[in-house]
Amino acid sequence: MEFLTEYGLFLAKMITFVVAAVIIVSLIVSATHKERGEDEDDGELHIRKLNEKYSNLRETIQARLMSEQERKTWNKAKKKKDKAEKKSAKAKKSDAKDPAESPKRIYVLDFDGDIKASDTDPLRRAISAVLSVAEPGKDEVIIRLESGGGLVHSYGLASAQLDRIRSKGIHLTACVDKVAASGGYMMACVADRIIASPFAVLGSIGVVAQLPNFHRLLKKNNVDFEVLTAGEHKRTMTIFGENTDKGRQKFLEDLDDTHGLFKDYVSERRPELDIAAVANGDIWFGRRALDVKLIDEIKTSDEFLIEACDRGDVISVSFKRKRTLPEKLGLATSTALEHTVWKVLSAFRNQKIQ
Template identity: 50%
Template sequence: MEFLAEYASFLAKTATLVIAVLVVLSAIAGLRGKGRRKAGGQLQVTRMNEFYKELRERLESGLLDKAQLKALRKQQAKAEKQQKKGKAEDEKGRVFVLDFDGDIKASATESLRNEITALLTLATSRDEVVLRLESGGGLVHSYGLAASQLARIRQAGIPLTVCIDKVAASGGYMMACIGEKIVSAPFAVLGSIGVVAQLPNVNRLLKKHDIDFEVLTAGEYKRTLTVFGENTEKGREKFQEDLDITHQLFKDFVARYRPQLHIDEVATGEVWLGIAALNRKLVDELQTSDEYLSTRAREANLFHLRYAERKSLQERIGVAASGAVENTLVGLWSKLGRLR
């Protein structure tokens, strides 16, 4: 009996807590939905030379004894002094490093456009922009906008290098081709210069269960293929025609920025690994982005730009509340396990 009383008390407390949590979450959801506005963001600038220097110095400290390390530091200080005497620090070139990690909607475009807008206020033709790009592609219009942002760099006469460590396919390659130089890791995936669209059709299933579905349009080709309606051969032909037009625009775009390509040979929708892509002139060099940037760090000042969106108060409260709820529920379930 004592166990049942304790168990009932525990369940009552649990139910009360869950109800309270649901009320709080509902209130937070209401606040987030009311007059929701973007909180803006902030440009973060990090000097990358210090990162590479620190890595080297840590390794030296671990490998050398005190006497060797002291002699090396003395030698390095002397070399830096000679270098500064021969060339002022501000005379060194600048490399602006950007990152783009693409999803199907190219959601990172918003940050990319702000980063590019910022660097174009200072960068000159003596500088370089390096984009570390990772994307398997996605929506045509979304990646078209992302590629247009990169085109602003080319139009300003600033050298653009695109580094690909894993994948730049379809819309990802649409962005990559704008680089004056494309650097790829040996086994990165590149290409997929093609267009694809697919959708299920359940019209026969609906008919089997005597369910009617009607599509009303104004305009002959307002709707070509549908999920629920009965598709026609004429609709399929128009849909394919639209895909072919989009594919031709894609090919023309790539050929404009990579005239060295035999575009009809590579615009088949196929993908190639970096080694094979080099032979087809889809890329210019085989290197990882780490290798490329560490080399440039010896010659220029590297600055990593990242535009970070500020989270609104409601979003911060929501994240904190979600964490608190998760921790509370984990604690409750662990207690329940002990009672059993």
């Protein structure tokens, strides 16, 4: 027991030392990175042809279901077919003079939204890249969208990025597998067509604001808090000061105005909607959302993409920013801690209590 105690103390000291060292290095590197400033090109585009991905999945399972002799024969025929297709594609490319003869391209973008719509910057860069090569009236864009909404101005900008695609005359489809609510639906409604899985959450066309108020607590402890403003409506609600009925009324008017803008935005892009019936802040699951015309079709994104592979080249485009050292260290630490916690919880769950 004495040995275990000493070993535990030593281990605790080592962990403390390592954590402290990581924090110090992270702060130094972070400060250096801020001095250099954010590089506009500090990242790269990732491009992947999804036709090959789905084709490989199909061929893999086909090969596993064959006998060894059948597999050999199949592999031989496949190599011969691939060689002929490459030769044919090369010949067509060299002979093609009319851009219309080039294959149809379907570009796939992804957006995974948090409350600040932090994915907007990578999205705008990916959109800029796609718009530089996409052919209006021929090519398409698909966005796989997941978001429960967040800040009005953040999702307003994210939606405006998608509006760039439609304004160029390029067909846009939004695929929702889990949720596109509030700001997420603001983005989805930009699309020419919305496709959602059977139990995806959609709607929540409303505006909400909430904040705590500590005025009574401060007053009870004889603490004064003053807010000095120039302009009648510069600060209508406050966390620490005393809120007035006049201030609340102005705040509610601002919320109603924002809600009105939200409804107008959705109505302009989906005129078939009965906006009065759906813009009450409620949500609908996939099939119910189809009934009220919040979406156009029930289907998962995988199903839709596999079908799209028959129409042309399906290409995933994403912009990945290079992670700084503090971010890499933080991610590694977070992953290690999460792994440890899950192992401990699993161990407790698997124990039999006597």
